[in-house]
Amino acid sequence: MTRPATARKPRASSQARIAGILAAARELLAEAGVGGLSIYSVAERAEMPPSSVYHFFASVPALLEALTADVHAAFRACLQEPIDHASLHDWRDLSHIVEERMLAIYAADAAARQLILAQHGLTEVTQADRQHDLELGRLMHILFDRHFPLPPLPEEVDVFALAMELGDRVYARSVQLHGTITPRMAEEGMRVFDAYLALYLPPHLPKRAQPIVSVE
Numbered sequence: 654m655t656r657p658a659t660a661r662k663p664r665a666s667s668q669a670r671i672a673g674i675l676a677a678a679r680e681l682l683a684e685a686g687v688g689g690l691s692i693y694s695v696a697e698r699a700e701m702p703p704s705s706v707y708h709f710f711a712s713v714p715a716l717l718e719a720l721t722a723d724v725h726a727a728f729r730a731c732l733q734e735p736i737d738h739a740s741l742h743d744w745r746d747l748s749h750i751v752e753e754r755m756l757a758i759y760a761a762d763a764a765a766r767q768l769i770l771a772q773h774g775l776t777e778v779t780q781a782d783r784q785h786d787l788e789l790g791r792l793m794h795i796l797f798d799r800h801f802p803l804p805p806l807p808e809e810v811d812v813f814a815l816a817m818e819l820g821d822r823v824y825a826r827s828v829q830l831h832g833t834i835t836p837r838m839a840e841e842g843m844r845v846f847d848a849y850l851a852l853y854l855p856p857h858l859p860k861r862a863q864p865i866v867s868v869e
Contacts, residue, residue, distance in 0.1 A: 671709050673699045675723065678716055683763035686771060687717070714777040717768065721778055724765045725785035727758050732792045736800065738864045744801050744854055745847055751793065752820065752843045759824065759834055766833070770825040783818075790814025799864045804855065812853050820846040 677698035681690050690713055696703040710716040731754035741747055759765055769782055790813040797803060797813070806812050820842040827838035834842070 667709075670701065670705060673701070674706055674709060674716070675720060678720055679764040682720070682767045686767050690717070692716075717778045718781045720764060721768050721781045721785065724758075724762065724768055725782075725789065727762070727765070728755060728789055729792060731755060731758065732789065732796055736796070736864070738800060738860075741800055741860055743856075743860070744797060744850070744858050747797060747800055748847055748850060749843060751796070752846055756834060756839050766828050770821060770828040786814045786818055787811055790817060793817065799861075799866075801858050801860055803858075804853070806853055812850070816846050816849040819849050
């Protein structure tokens with residue numbers, strides 16, 4: 654009987670090359686933004702021939718999509734980090750913890766700011782970012798429901814994903830004007846995030862006695 658074909662993982666040497674390419678692209682993004690990125694500049698920075706870069710990434714948008722996935726992996730990880738349930742008094746405490754963790758990622762990663770917040774006009778990257786936002790919104794919904802019994806939310810609107818996107822608009826404005834997210838604009842972004850969620854979450858939403866374990 655013929656065995657079904659299974660997808661093969663990249664070999665260690667291929668994984669090392671991909672990591673080197675992405676690291677080089679991150680450096681170039683931090684230095685010159687999306688406009689300074691090309692397959693040839695990435696190859697030069699990674700100290701490998703352009704054909705090696707093309708082997709893994711057929712175009713600059715494909716390379717940027719991979720970097721966007723890496724950035725969102727960091728966001729997913731911050732949503733999955735432990736939360737001290739006892740320290741939460743209302744749902745805004747949880748929203749501030751989440752936003753501060755995401756702001757820390759933006760502060761430490763210039764590539765994240767360039768990909769998510771800068772105006773680069775690349776449709777493929779924007780679409781990939783929105784798809785990742787939907788996943789982050791789902792994880793955020795699970796996180797909030799773990800600590801607070803949420804009221805019924807509209808099915809046709811991804812409330813948490815949209816709240817996150819609205820906050821990002823404020824952060825993007827700060828990056829456009831100042832090249833970074835200033836403390837003042839970080840505060841405004843969190844206010845926007847809370848204000849939108851407050852349209853759906855009551856101000857005195859009771860906290861669960863114990864956080865629930867969710868099946869994701």
